[in-house]
Amino acid sequence: MAAPVFKNPVIRWIDHRLPIFSYLHHEAYEYPTPKNLSYWWNFGSLAGVMLMVMIATGLILAMQYTPHVDHAFNSVERIMRDVNYGWLLRYIHMNGASMFFIVVYIHIFRGLYYGSYKAPRELLWQLGVVIYLLMMATAFMGYVLPWGQMSFWGATVITNLFSAIPWVGDSIVTLLWGGFSVDNPTLNRLFVLHFLLPFVILAVVVLHIGALHRFGSNNPLGIDTKGPQDTIPFHPYYTVKDMFGLGVFFIFFAFWVFWAPNALGHPDNYIPANPLSTPEHIVPEWYYLPFYAILRSIPDKLMGVIAMGASIVILFFLPWLDRSPVRSGTFRPVFKWFFWILVFDCVILMFCGKYAPEAYWTPFTFEIVDAATFTERYAALAGLSHEAALNAVGEMWGVNFASGTFGIKIVRLGQLATIYYFAYFLIILPLLSIFETPKQVPLSISKPVLGGGRAAAHAAAKPMEKA
Amino acid sequence: MSASRVILGLLTLLAGLAAVAIVIANPVAHSEVHAGHWSFKGFFGTYDQAQLKRGHQIYANVCAGCHSMDLLAYRDLQEIGYTEDEVKEIAAAVQVMDGPNDAGEMFERAGRPSDRFKAPFANEQAARAANNGALPPDLTLIAKSRAGVGFLGYEGADYIHSLMTGYEETPPEGVTLGEGLYYNHAFKGHQIAMPPPLVDSPEAPLAQQAEDIAAFMSWASETNLDDRHRMGIKAILFLVIFTLIAYAAKRKVWAHLH
Numbered sequence: 001m002a003a004p005v006f007k008n009p010v011i012r013w014i015d016h017r018l019p020i021f022s023y024l025h026h027e028a029y030e031y032p033t034p035k036n037l038s039y040w041w042n043f044g045s046l047a048g049v050m051l052m053v054m055i056a057t058g059l060i061l062a063m064q065y066t067p068h069v070d071h072a073f074n075s076v077e078r079i080m081r082d083v084n085y086g087w088l089l090r091y092i093h094m095n096g097a098s099m100f101f102i103v104v105y106i107h108i109f110r111g112l113y114y115g116s117y118k119a120p121r122e123l124l125w126q127l128g129v130v131i132y133l134l135m136m137a138t139a140f141m142g143y144v145l146p147w148g149q150m151s152f153w154g155a156t157v158i159t160n161l162f163s164a165i166p167w168v169g170d171s172i173v174t175l176l177w178g179g180f181s182v183d184n185p186t187l188n189r190l191f192v193l194h195f196l197l198p199f200v201i202l203a204v205v206v207l208h209i210g211a212l213h214r215f216g217s218n219n220p221l222g223i224d225t226k227g228p229q230d231t232i233p234f235h236p237y238y239t240v241k242d243m244f245g246l247g248v249f250f251i252f253f254a255f256w257v258f259w260a261p262n263a264l265g266h267p268d269n270y271i272p273a274n275p276l277s278t279p280e281h282i283v284p285e286w287y288y289l290p291f292y293a294i295l296r297s298i299p300d301k302l303m304g305v306i307a308m309g310a311s312i313v314i315l316f317f318l319p320w321l322d323r324s325p326v327r328s329g330t331f332r333p334v335f336k337w338f339f340w341i342l343v344f345d346c347v348i349l350m351f352c353g354k355y356a357p358e359a360y361w362t363p364f365t366f367e368i369v370d371a372a373t374f375t376e377r378y379a380a381l382a383g384l385s386h387e388a389a390l391n392a393v394g395e396m397w398g399v400n401f402a403s404g405t406f407g408i409k410i411v412r413l414g415q416l417a418t419i420y421y422f423a424y425f426l427i428i429l430p431l432l433s434i435f436e437t438p439k440q441v442p443l444s445i446s447k448p449v450l451g452g453g454r455a456a457a458h459a460a461a462k463p464m465e466k467a
Numbered sequence: 468m469s470a471s472r473v474i475l476g477l478l479t480l481l482a483g484l485a486a487v488a489i490v491i492a493n494p495v496a497h498s499e500v501h502a503g504h505w506s507f508k509g510f511f512g513t514y515d516q517a518q519l520k521r522g523h524q525i526y527a528n529v530c531a532g533c534h535s536m537d538l539l540a541y542r543d544l545q546e547i548g549y550t551e552d553e554v555k556e557i558a559a560a561v562q563v564m565d566g567p568n569d570a571g572e573m574f575e576r577a578g579r580p581s582d583r584f585k586a587p588f589a590n591e592q593a594a595r596a597a598n599n600g601a602l603p604p605d606l607t608l609i610a611k612s613r614a615g616v617g618f619l620g621y622e623g624a625d626y627i628h629s630l631m632t633g634y635e636e637t638p639p640e641g642v643t644l645g646e647g648l649y650y651n652h653a654f655k656g657h658q659i660a661m662p663p664p665l666v667d668s669p670e671a672p673l674a675q676q677a678e679d680i681a682a683f684m685s686w687a688s689e690t691n692l693d694d695r696h697r698m699g700i701k702a703i704l705f706l707v708i709f710t711l712i713a714y715a716a717k718r719k720v721w722a723h724l725h
Contacts, residue, residue, distance in 0.1 A: 074538070077538050081538065087691040087694075236720050237720060240713065240716050240717045243716070244713040244717045246713075248710055250710075251706045251707065254699065254706060257699070258696065258699025258702060258703075259696070259699060262611060268612065270688070344482060
């Protein structure tokens, strides 16, 4: 890793006094990267690009936005109607938040599958969790700014969660609100923090990348790089690969921005905030739904808030909960299944977060029906009186295979999914570390390519990017 | 690619699609709303200016008696095909409050294209007092704020169309209407304070009027849709070419790797 010689004399002059160009050359050009990274490794850089997109569009939107309860809603509409390309900026920013979360969720699940959190990358993982927490806070505050009905009532619900804290809860909520209800001071402080936090995220991203470059990327085999034969320079190999991934992702992104800009939002947010009228259902944005489901799974408010917090805090301890020496899920035959159940479980939680807890899901007809309708149908099919049906449907299940009615109360489904979520981290992973027999792990990244046997023949027959 | 990787890939895709479906789909049965045929639907959809003009006339002659459209200015009407002079004429037909003048007094003057649509009532209380206690909502964003903005965002138009045609003179058996309420099967709860606003006539069938007003409301809530669709096509074309070039470059760069 010899210091590069720059042809441009100005760069040479600067670099001699402040070696930023050498640094960049070292970290972004020749930076040795495992040569077997799959496309799942594209999502880290995509997340970085999304952060830039959000900061750039957000900055320009902030120039036009007015953080005042009387003007916020109309100032956003003014951006949509009167500011040149304001609609484009707003729709990019609005859908960009969802895109950012999609990318980050894939990035996180990739880390979970390939054991990217294991030694020596524990701190790298934890910094990632910090970024994720900051993102959630930032996105929540951003959603409040248009000051529509969902903004206002979402802010009310979320800030009220802090009142669950014993003794000091109410004081904390008053402090957050800057008064005795969600009002202008609340909007002001949320705007200020929404502007600030992305730059805090940026700082933690720098630390995240710093920690990444200490040991380099994990890879689909989950084994350490053994030398130069296992690595390739970041540029041009991964810069060009990231560029291709970026193109594909932006096509996806553009679809939402140009043809379905409001599909991921809630229609009620196009009604100006009204403290005197509560929307029928207060639903958070899709990326919070799993946590909302966990919160609602527990009847006690304080315990619900603790469970919701714990569902993320638990990720900080993940490196010590999963003690299996094998990183990659590819070589863990049992882990693999539990991992995919976890993915499915999170989708179920999302589903539960979206619908009213007392509604029923009927898997055979794939419908969500409210409790009254469900009981009515049940009574009709089972030939019961209304009261008898009410009793039979009961608290937990409404199951009667004979009469063809099968429904699960959303809140119960959410509770089962919550149990699995925590069990995955607290029970399944620790036990798997003891009882699972992993498959034989390759000796080195280049081994399956250079060595003999079926694996080699298979790998050699395919272009490198698919290996 | 081995079989297990294909299966894993498919599983991921499925989970992702399920997630998207959950976010977008709304299997909860709501009131009866039927899908219309809108010119602004689809990748190349644009507003039909003649339809918007007809819709605007319905708004001005019927809806504007009770409903404001605060976010629209008269100048915006140029976007639906009125000429500058026509817009001036439309604006001048209303008297708006301005001031204070040099003497410190408020005065009335003829409207200008830069004025916002004049609201029928001075404030919420006046609106309620004139409407049996019910508040006629502002209509600028009504298409985006009602009945679910679905996958591609035309459910608002569907809803308005259904609401306009959803009145029934005699409510179904067992339904007792509240004082001053009307039965409408498209409205949530089926009892609405707004009397049937449109009148069916041979020259202008009710269904036609309902479509026109729904289209006008859609435009009012999303004035940039034509630009958006046009730019979207260009953006996608650019991105597809960019992505193909990036893919070719990637293949070329990686081809020499052993």
